[in-house]
Amino acid sequence: MIPDSLSKLIKKRALMPIIHRLVSDLEVSIIIEDEVGRVLMATDGAEELNRYPVTSDGEVIGWVIGTEKVAVIASILTGIAETEAQKRALVSETLYKYKEITLLYDVVEKVSSCLDTKEIARLVIEEARKVIRLTSISVLLFNRETDTMELLGEYGHGEDAPPTVTRGVGIAGSVWASGRAEIVNDVHSDPRFVEGAVSIRSLICAPLKAKDTVVGIIKLGNCEPVTYTAEDLKLFSTLASLAAVAIENASLYEQLKDAFYMTIYTLAETIEKRDPYTGNHTKRVMEYSLAIGKTLGLPEEDMARLQLGAVLHDIGKIGIRDNVLLKESALTDEEFAQIKMHPVYGEEIISRISQLKSTIPGVKHHHEKFDGKGYPDGLKGNNIDITARIISVADTFDAMTSTRPYRLGLTLDVAFEELKKYSGSQFDPEVVDAFFASDVMEAFFSSNSRGKIVL
Template sequence: MNENSLEVLKRATTTAYQAPTTTPVHALHEVLQQTFGTPFVFVDPKGRERFRVPEALPDLDWEMLQTVCRSFASRQFPEIAWEVDPIAVLAIPLTPENGTDGDTVVALAPFVTRLVQPQETLTEAAQETGADPARLTAWAVRQTPWSPQALLNVAALVLDRNRLRRQIDQLHLESDELSNHLASTYEEISLLHRLTNNLRISKNHRDLTAMALEWLEEVIPAEGLAGILFPKSYHPGDQCPDDEPILITRGDFRWDTESVLQLAEMFDVQNAGKPVVRNTPTNSAIRLSCGDVRQLVAVAICEGEKLFGYLAVANHREGLEFGSVEGNLMQSVATIIGIHSGNLVLYREQADLLEGVIRALTSAIDAKDEYTCGHSDRVARMSVRLAMELGYSQESLPDIYLAGLLHDIGKIGVVDAVLRKPGKLDDDEFEHIKRHPSIGHRILCRLKKLEDILPGILHHHESWDGRGYPDQLAGEDIPMLARIVAVADSYDAMSSNRPYRNRLPEDKIDEIFRSNSGRQWDPQVVEAFFRARADMARIADGDEDAFRPQLYQS
């Protein structure tokens, strides 16, 4: 995987929502080119339209490839359309089902599956593709190798991201249309405007529901208002989630969670499809253990078939009846909360996807060298423990963990022979491996979500006395995050077996840290290391769950 692919996927999942300004196929063209670092040819598998081949691509038999595409254009997943060493042609069907508009087209692009040397002549590949051998070789030498499986995996991730993005676009459009409709219908539209304007300010559906109840209290003359939220959404027919529902109330709402759920079940609010409005005489009030219900409006908080909870108001303050105005207003509010909750689910899925990509990259680094397997994760958790000892806030720990997890991401660009060399590196090899902090910084530097951790990645090999790399920073000029990661990285290296030595004894490690405190490492961080010594050893000895913060909380 080249260094641009994580960048594009990460930027796509963290950029704030904006209305689409380009056609979906055109937008996908840009994303594909940025992700894979090469232009694509877009062909009509039915041959109804001519296609244009960008000058940067080799002169393959594109018409033959267009014919090949007919056999799998209707499928929804990427495939390797053609492969002969060292060339593979990736084909990505772009269909309405995977998030594009109009007729199906297929995006094609050639890649090399191994490094091609200038002295090679790709005669067999040229014959198979109808290309000129010299031109094909000249193009192949300039390319970054991809494994066929990596091409398929990244292409699938791009399509998944596009599908999720289109769903989010649609949800936002529906939310805007709903607000515009209500503006001309209800006098209380100011409440809905305030609510929709706070969709991005609210951190979760609980905050948004509490805000909605506060504003509903201003316009609905009810003695009490409540929202009940389930920790996880569920579908009609499912049992109520085992986790305790969250009850949020305003005014004199005397009924507990069990009573609200009892009312919802009594009137089948979940399946009603509209607001449930009940007005009863005092002598016929709904009698519950926490008090009588004389007037009631209840609505389900849904998005599609997913149920996130209920909104309810009880007992008119003036003893009057509730009607369609109150019911429709609450339905509108519940719809907005439901859309927001659905968006949170989609964003959480994207965050999980992003975290999976990050972990896959770190696993790829670990896989390059069996002796450092698990090193990135251990350094990440050791960095978290040091930060805790230094008084860092709980909110800052996920970023510190990510800095440790990604500190060696630049080793993707280090030659395996150097990385796995069992003996001492020569000068050229050492200079080569010293590039990995800069490579890692370059891979991640345009990812806004990670900008706070970049100093830890770029400078974790700086030395307190200014003799480190890449910038020979010294003392307080070294970012604090880098000083923390440096101690964690060094401890894990010394406490692990390597090709050229076994792990060092603990007393030897302690002696090295003490003698080099104030020379190689920040004395403050070294002191924190010794205060947390037992926990650091616990991580080094294989405790895989210690000091692992949750990433990307919604």
């Protein structure tokens, strides 16, 4: 910490009257100079005899000049300067502790309930920016499959290429290899400096460690030379520890979620395999549904159950016998009654999986009609869950435009007309409008064949 100058100390503590009193009591004349020899005070008759230093924190901050008697004034000023320095150190330490506790409290509160790795990186970056001087910061996560560090989030790199890290190469690569956090206040003179980080002058880099394994790297830098302190390093390392635990938890959750989704898709595929002519029907219904949901601005929670509902909408067909499900000629009334049971069978199947409960409305009611003339429950209007109203449009549109061995699919124009014709009776008009305003339309018009659609 830089000590106060003697001039500042005298002003701050209003020492001039005290010094004059001492001069009078001791019956001496004195000169007081600052550390570079500027005269701060001189009494009548003062002359250069002895020079007594005034120190603070081991540094000379000024001089008291006079006879031997004035040495006591130098001692008193030194005592006051030391007390002042200790007071400042205490205030600084308290401030640091307050900053550390506030930061940790904020981070724990925000990231502990977050299961999205990118969001955790964003929150950690946001908190670091509040407490440490930096112009750029990046969070990288180790990808076990590719054996590389991948960028999870960053701030301040502008148009520069996202920072990459190779194990053992450069300062961050060295932190990755050693597992120890480091401060480098002069990056350009560090032997590990690699071209590419030219704009960074000072940096702190810390490993993200989970169970003693480096799972990522977090590094911050400043494009101006700054002196990062041991306190900055400690704060940043604590932040990195919290981030590592949260990111590891979120990664495990994401892996579990991926496995769950994969199981669901496999389940839906088993239905498609029974009727090979449907060729990717489930995937297209999911893509159309999500495009409509996005246009309608559905909240994230509804989008998630819409996706699963669309994938599983015909899962109940597993309960329909092949001679009915795969029949190529017209169905009898009794056979059609059997087909109409598939949404109910779908509900029965997925109701056994607690994580899929919210998708039941989409599955059970995707054949309901907006005017109440659908099945299985004859629900009407907004009583039909929004996911079911969306899946209904997506499913019908794809069925209309699909070619089967026994019938040719409708052209896009005819299918569009059909959607418009039944908007308000079979379909929710808002959903139909959203379909026409969605990314799906752009994909249709930028591609000649449905097979090339990229959503």
